[in-house]
Amino acid sequence: MKAIAHLLLVSLLALAPAVAAPRAATPAAHPPGVAIASGHALATEAGLQVLREGGNAFDAAIAVSSTLSVVEPISSGLGGGGFFLLHDAGTGKDVFIDARETAPAAATEAEYLLENGEFNRDRAMNGPWSAGIPGLPAAFVHMAEKYGKLPLKTTLAPAMRIAREGFPVYARMARGYASRRDVMDRYPGTRAVYLASGRPIAEGDIFRQPDLAHTLELLAEKGFDGFYRGETAKKLLKGVHDEGGKWTAAELAAYQVRERAPIVFDYDGWKITTAPPPSSGGIALAEMLQILEPWDLSKLDATHRTHLVVEAMRRAYRDRTFYLGDPDFVEIPQRTLTSADYAAGLRATINPDKATPSDMLSGKQTPLEDEETTHFSIIDADGNRVAATQTVNLLYGSGLIPPGTGVLLNDEMDDFALKPGTPNAFGVMGFDANAPKPGKRMLSSMTPTFMESADKVAVLGTPGGSRIITMVLLGILGYDDGLDAQQVAALPRYHHQWMPDVIQAETDAFTPDVVKGLRAMGHTVDVPDEEGGDDGRRSSHVWGNLQTVEWNKATGTLSGGTDPRNPVGAAKVQLSP
Template identity: 30%
Template sequence: MRNFEKPTRSVAVSTNAMAATSHPSATLTAINILQAGGNAMDAAIAACAVQCVVEPGSTGIGGDCFALYAPKGGSEVIAYNGSGRTPKALTIDWFEERGLTEVPRQSPSSVTIPGAIDAWTRLHADHGRLPFAEMLAPAIRFAEEGYAIAPRVHRDWLREEKLLAAEKAAADIFLPGGRAPRIGEVHRQPKLAATLRRIAAEGRDGFYRGPVTEDMVRHLRSLGGLHTLEDFDAAAGEYVGPVTTDFRGYTIHECPPNGQGIIALMILNILSHFGATDDPASPDRLHIEIEATRLAYAARDCWLADPAKADVPVEEMLSDELAARLAGMIDLRGALTDLPPFEMPRHRDTVYISVVDSDRNAVSFINSIFDSFGSGIVAPRSGVILHNRGQSFSLKRGHPNVIAPGKRPLHTIIPGMVTRNGRTEMSFGVMGGYYQAMGHAHLISRILDYGMDMQDAIDLPRLVPVGGNDLRVEAEHTLSAETAAELQRRGFEIIPAEEPIGGAQVIRIDWKNGTLVGASESRKDGIALGF
């Protein structure tokens, strides 16, 4: 039970249906759709569309989407990969000819073909109930009539003023009066409203064919991009089989590579070799979690890629043998200074949405433009912010994740689902770029290892290792000084995080009582609501 004297909030509880998002307007939209007769998929898409308007720094229709869907609260989980591919003309040679060793953020080379709208329309056609146009109506209204700027939205917007000022189309829309809108001010996006109207009327073709496509391609090519109308027309996501692992008697489901959900499962597999400590925030527990993350992320950086274009050793990554070997390397006396090499066997802004409806259909839904405001490139006539997901590619020849034509990058966004005994137990997700895999494992461990209240589990201080053999660990200021000092003594270098780490939403189905319990990230503006 939560301590009611602490400045936090209670979990949400309801009997009928529930939604949890990082913005109040999106959560309320999902509830309205559910009360109008829509199902969980309808509600998730409608909420996401709203967030593409009211949280423009976090997500947009010019980004990618992944989803997990558990029909009727059963143990069968359907996964959808809505990540986009590179233009077919873009090769590693293009970067080498220009002397580039990494993909620049505010450049067309960072823009892969957005997969979100293709994913929304396919998921809705297969699993939705209400007409698709009704899903976009609330977002269109906010874009046309305006929306009030929320505190976290303002904070994230303010940090990207320089990026947005560097491109006229972006500045015209997102820096009215030459600055980021302030808390409580009203902002409008009429160009995006018109684009959403076209998509509402024409479906997928409203984005991937016609004037909207022409606007995006024309603008990208004017900046030196190699995108074509044919690249957009050919965009297509796919249903995929989830990857899973068993943890404390529960089955954890994630989308498979090219997403990093498999890395969350690797971390949980390592943690399964350790019992729970007395305190989930103790130096010993955090030490174990930091090292499990560093080891799993080292494997990610060597192995994770688009399985259609590279050999990704999924079975090896999820094997008990690998988990036991990695767990055996963790020594509570000191930090690992040399991570093992991972040879083949033979990077943050996102919104996450969880919805469960009265039939117990559960949707775990995530949509992203990667960095805040993505690439900072905005199509001038359609108002579409284009993501910078291409920055996740390697430019090292021979690497599984090396950039190549028509290839999907290593992807950070990962929805999660938990089942047990033939039923869905939880729909959950964690935002925050490369933190997400660690965040998934942390959240699940806090709930299943420690029996924590879900909101309390979300509210605990967070930290994340920088990666590789680097011993730096970014930590929120709420981590106790004593714990930070002990981790420092063990060899980690604890450094202040530049911003709050990640964000989470979770809904748990209480089958015994026939109720739903939800929690939403306190570091964001959002809420969980049910009825």
């Protein structure tokens, strides 16, 4: 592995564990215990509880995911979807479970246009027309039946209890509600949950969701039919129809998760296993890392290292815009885009000392996405592992809760190219490959990922919209540099996505000399707290919420890293008795 290129200033959370076991003389055959990192301490504890009750990593994933669906409604939930990357230690098999939402048949492109032909942004972002058919509940049933050891009544029990008894509202949840209240107040089912006390939720309130607890109970008792048919389905359909939407019982009952082969490639001695389409992340990672591999980044100064990484990002994001969509509906040139030969061709277009203007790589502008998603990482004592990223898209999704369900519906329809060439709510645009069709899955940036070398295994992922992919890229490079799990979770971040042609960076991600050097190469750099920045805009100070766990087989140790940007996250290791 390459040496650490330069010192990085990192913040360590008190919750993040130290190395958890003594050094072993030979590589360990199994981890010394279990490790879970997630965006909320209650979800991490739910996963550990299920493991203590005899479950495996896949059972724990159901517990963590369902609990996040209760305690992080701002980011994910039963009304949304997600991707689950699984490794079965017994068989050595890796599988990608695609629980992405699907387009209702009524949601044609014409439904998202105003009378004058302009794009109807409100319909795409808010309410029933913005919601795809949810996939997360079906993923729980699928994992429990095919990979888990415990019944859903056990794995969903922590989420049911927390929904019923409540949990303290945290600052990000309260701020997010305040920013979306004008939409959420439109719908009686949502008002009944978020204004239950007669006033808006506030930090420190105990937030209870009895209807959601009942929905989870039906799912636990009846499996797929407990959500997609019967009582819950009727309430979902009525809530959507009462607000003018056009879901049907048939398409709700027809939802299916897809098992897909992950994208696998090598980088600098690591085997990288990651997300295939309809995620754009795996193909983009393969492009970027294979472009970079011939360069020894550890021998470069920080300016040239950043320049090369940015140029790799630029090229991968250009391809994302034009080629990627749901592989069940469009033909994706995956073999070409992930090949080393294609990466070599892209590499040949990079000037090692000068930025490539994005308008030379034809296309139109694409501003940044937001970051309302969540991720968790798990390794169990048998070596099974899970990387999972789930979302409802915008803050609190569509804002619509069908009365009596507690289920906050997603607004993932906005991730389609509803009007080709027109940016969505986050400024990300697409074309025919990502146009909506009945049952089609919208393109995503979610990138749950495994890394494996001769002596280490790491599981990582993050929310962050279109910046997910570059955050995972920087995490991979951090592990490759020799950083530990907590240092990887705390890494400063920067991002380029082809359009707009600008490097976005967190506060203190670059020194003033690096910024100066990048600008001298022709890059536009948007620096937080710098008056105006190069383009007159100001960037977010921080972004993402990376959660990662690492098993060092050489030392027989487990460790976890949780993003210090998120004060309610937790990474915990529990040793085997």
